[in-house]
Amino acid sequence: MAKLDESLLCDLPPFCLLERAQIREILEAAVSRRYEAGTSIFEEGAQADRFFLLLDGYLRVVRTTPGGDQIIVLHISPGQLFGIAPALQRETYPAASVAAVESLALSWPVRLWPEFTAKYPGFATESYKTVGQRLGQIQETLTEMATQAVEKRVACALLRMVNQSGRKTEAGIEIAFPITRQNISDMTGTTLHTVSRLLSAWQKAGIVESTRKHVTVTDPHALVLLSELDP
Amino acid sequence: MAKLDESLLCDLPPFCLLERAQIREILEAAVSRRYEAGTSIFEEGAQADRFFLLLDGYLRVVRTTPGGDQIIVLHISPGQLFGIAPALQRETYPAASVAAVESLALSWPVRLWPEFTAKYPGFATESYKTVGQRLGQIQETLTEMATQAVEKRVACALLRMVNQSGRKTEAGIEIAFPITRQNISDMTGTTLHTVSRLLSAWQKAGIVESTRKHVTVTDPHALVLLSELDP
DNA sequence: CCGCCAGTTTGTTCGAGAGCAAAGTCGGAC
């Protein structure tokens, strides 16, 4: 249990309607923990006994197939709730959460969920809104995966990451967390080879720049065209 | 607004904890409507102003890409809530719902949702449970789509339909709603040609039987093997 | 009873992208 400044929470959607005293209460009940890059916060299929809020860092939500292939379902940015399976009456987490960088998260035991939704106005509403957005996003990814060619899927994946956590730099917009070719291929259901070729081609075309583990989109508009156009 | 027997509702998860009087109240507020096969209950992107309960029939939940390709996200069986976007604070429905056969559904205006969850114990819990199940199912489909070859995806899709709405017959287990090769290809992101070839091969192998618009799985176990094994 | 059409089957061609192989390079540990 850590002593945390309530200003961390009071701007976030699920908490922004609450009073200082309520926020303090919530913090009192929370456990705060640091996760090193690469470590997992919880595993796929594990007992869903807590729910979480990411304060700092970035997470990947990952599913692994029996065959050992894995795919990245989505990324979590600071300020977002995650591991909210228990809010949906799930016994287990449907996917694992892995820290992409050193990260900091709060968590509460599941039994507090009903209390939170009952006691704090707007908490339930805002949380379910998050669920709705994720559901929509996953449906979108699914359609994309089912209908689009590899090139478009990769373009869409980059755009999604840029939109969710792009940082403006001199060169363009940089994805805020480290990401390998392998990671991108795990988001798009392709191979790191293909991703590497695509990024090389786009770099030559002046659309992206990339170094090890980092990608900057220099011409977002061109990427949008790639993700939409047919030929 | 139709006069409906409350016994229709009282066994369903969202309502099973309620008293007769409450169920009657809920029915009073509902609009009941019949939909012909092929018609849509609501369109993708439409204002999400009502939520629904399928009483009879089967629905496909469909997303369409800008390019005109469409994919079937999931099927809805009698007794399930659908179009519950509003419960997740969405302004619009993220996908369309189309009747696969002549169907009957109840619906209520969105403004009753908060009332229902507040007034009827277990309603919110059970509804969000449904959301959780769908989220899990879609994630599963997504991983499948991203990692598995066409043959396995089709096998999985058949198994999912059989599990959700299989009917025992002399020959095996029949999928309870009409389904074309095209439909199956829309669930698996392939073409009707490929699905046709697969079904033919499986029929020859004694695993399935199929006529126009109908599929019966005669050897479910063999299909499970196909959906799991590697070689 | 016939004709039509939606749905299905089957053949053939062809290209995207997976799989395999190998070499290059950057960054951190020591």
Added chain:
DNA sequence: GTCCGACTTTGCTCTCGAACAAACTGGCGG
């Protein structure tokens, strides 16, 4: 500085399944 391992690049081959084409079939409406 130098070594090592994780990440990346690039070339080549080969297969799966999409795309195109065309014929067939069964059911429904007139």
